[in-house]
Amino acid sequence: METSRKMKRGDFVTLAFAGVVAGALFLWNSTRGMAQQDDVLIAEIRQDGKLIREIDLHKIKDSKIVQIEGAITVVIEAQPGRIRFQSSECPDQVCVHTGWLTQQGQLAACLPSKTIVTI
Structure with missing residues (x-):
């Protein structure tokens, strides 16, 4: 039917x-x-709670390297639209394995060096 x-x-x-x-x-x-x-994409690099540097990820043209000295040295790489921990002397490398940060609200931290990168 x-x-x-x-x-x-x-x-x-x-x-x-x-x-x-x-x-x-x-x-x-x-x-x-x-x-x-x-929107503006600004990365903040802090060590031990103090602002070390701000980087506008939309305004940079080339790769920028920031080396932060302390008990443990970390190297942070910023490129247009993204930022990451490139290397660290810490044993576990969690910060390096976090990879690129590209969006507001993302963060990566190296606890032994007391360094945090946020967007």
Whole structure:
């Protein structure tokens, strides 16, 4: 038994409303992503709670190396749009294995050297 049903006016209204809502959500999500990419991306390097350096990751053109001396020496590399611990004298290398930081809210820390990099 095959039952076919014609679409009524209310069905078209519901379908159109669902399409408008889906389109609005898509546009909102895509513009929100673009706004986040255009935001300033500033990395802060702190050692023992003190701000050592700020680097605007959108403004640098070439790779920048920052060496931080202390009980343990760490080398931090910044490139356009990203930053990382390049090397550290600490035994476990967790900070180095964290990799590149590219988004606001990310952080990497070398606890033995008391150094934290945040975006």
